[in-house]
Amino acid sequence: MARSDLLVSLVRAAVAGDRARVRATAEALAADERAKNHHLLADRLQQALAAVSLSNAAFGNTATAASGKEAILEITPRTRLDELLLTLPVREAARQLVEEHARADVLRAHGLEPRHRVLLSGPPGNGKTSFAEAIAEALALPMFVVRYDVLVGSYLGETNARLRRLFDYARTTPCILFFDEFDALGKERGDIHETGEIKRVVSFLLVQIDQLPSWTIVVAATNHAELLDRAVWRRFQLRLAFPAPGPAEIAAFLAKQMERWPQRPSLSPERIAQRLGAPSYAEARDFCLDVRRRVVLGLGEVGVDAALEAELRTWEARVRPESGDGGGTVVSTPARRARRSHGKKESEAAPDTGA
Numbered sequence: 001m002a003r004s005d006l007l008v009s010l011v012r013a014a015v016a017g018d019r020a021r022v023r024a025t026a027e028a029l030a031a032d033e034r035a036k037n038h039h040l041l042a043d044r045l046q047q048a049l050a051a052v053s054l055s056n057a058a059f060g061n062t063a064t065a066a067s068g069k070e071a072i073l074e075i076t077p078r079t080r081l082d083e084l085l086l087t088l089p090v091r092e093a094a095r096q097l098v099e100e101h102a103r104a105d106v107l108r109a110h111g112l113e114p115r116h117r118v119l120l121s122g123p124p125g126n127g128k129t130s131f132a133e134a135i136a137e138a139l140a141l142p143m144f145v146v147r148y149d150v151l152v153g154s155y156l157g158e159t160n161a162r163l164r165r166l167f168d169y170a171r172t173t174p175c176i177l178f179f180d181e182f183d184a185l186g187k188e189r190g191d192i193h194e195t196g197e198i199k200r201v202v203s204f205l206l207v208q209i210d211q212l213p214s215w216t217i218v219v220a221a222t223n224h225a226e227l228l229d230r231a232v233w234r235r236f237q238l239r240l241a242f243p244a245p246g247p248a249e250i251a252a253f254l255a256k257q258m259e260r261w262p263q264r265p266s267l268s269p270e271r272i273a274q275r276l277g278a279p280s281y282a283e284a285r286d287f288c289l290d291v292r293r294r295v296v297l298g299l300g301e302v303g304v305d306a307a308l309e310a311e312l313r314t315w316e317a318r319v320r321p322e323s324g325d326g327g328g329t330v331v332s333t334p335a336r337r338a339r340r341s342h343g344k345k346e347s348e349a350a351p352d353t354g355a
């Protein structure tokens, strides 16, 4: 039998039309049942809850839920956590996050919720999107990537209406809700160039994020944490930095990649890392793929050392040191563009880790 105080409180909340309280009370009921080992009833309560939207407009309206999908791209997570090279605090945070969700029933039985608002920050190509994917993979959750092209309308109020539908949909099912380039939405509200519309969107976004149930894990990624509104920062329970890797990390990454090659090059990973300068992980991965392509297309005539040397020479001719901004042959990598437009080094853009 369920606790009488919770039942009374549930009825009161329902009569008052207070959906937030209905949800909170029903969650407490489910947790209570689970603590008593009544897993079947707890599951049924939670399933019933998952089908209910928080916002009055969308309550019981399946058409709204369907249109909430319009601004979502669902991707199948493939990356695994153990494939990523992560800093210690990030690795530990990932482990905790996965555990909190895998054992959410234990937390709920004690009146606690798993953390579910995560901010990832750092220069391009160092694993933010991959991290979100890997969390989804570890928890076997779908990953929903928010599409701003669909979300942001040209008319006043349109964006908020779409945001509302998006969140109404996202809260119906356990998932990772991924906001890439979050600074596009969560910008500093004091920015004098922003219109009132953007400010309203940001306020609305924050309210929506606050109201999400804990089974919807919001992961927001940004290259420019410094552009984020402080109120936005505060919302995130986990704030993780993905700084640009140093030579040692790149060497470790290369060594891991080269383990899978049929032939090992005679140059050490450390030496290759040194010659690559300061690439992102994504750039280092592309470099490795280029070497592999050369070897494969060489049909046995091009050895791994020759291919590596050729690619290193192409690389060295292509990428110049920071001072070479004015050079004609400098290739603009995303990391370089980011650094140039902000006039600071990548590592400085990374916030502290809140792990």
Ligand SMILES: Nc1ncnc2c1ncn2[C@@H]1O[C@H](COP(=O)(O)OP(=O)(O)OP(=O)(O)O)[C@@H](O)[C@H]1O
Binding pocket: 083, 084, 085, 086, 122, 123, 124, 125, 126, 127, 128, 129, 130, 131, 180, 221, 222, 223, 242, 281, 282, 283, 285, 334
């Ligand atoms: N920490 C890492 N460990 C291993 N591989 C990585 C790591 N970071 C990036 N990579 C490789 O680089 C690719 C691109 O990384 P990812 O898309 O996760 O970067 P990002 O930080 O989201 O970049 P952006 O800011 O441009 O969106 C990944 O698919 C992976 O192959």
Ligand SMILES: [Mg+2]
Binding pocket: 128, 129, 130, 180, 221
């Ligand atoms: Mg990304």
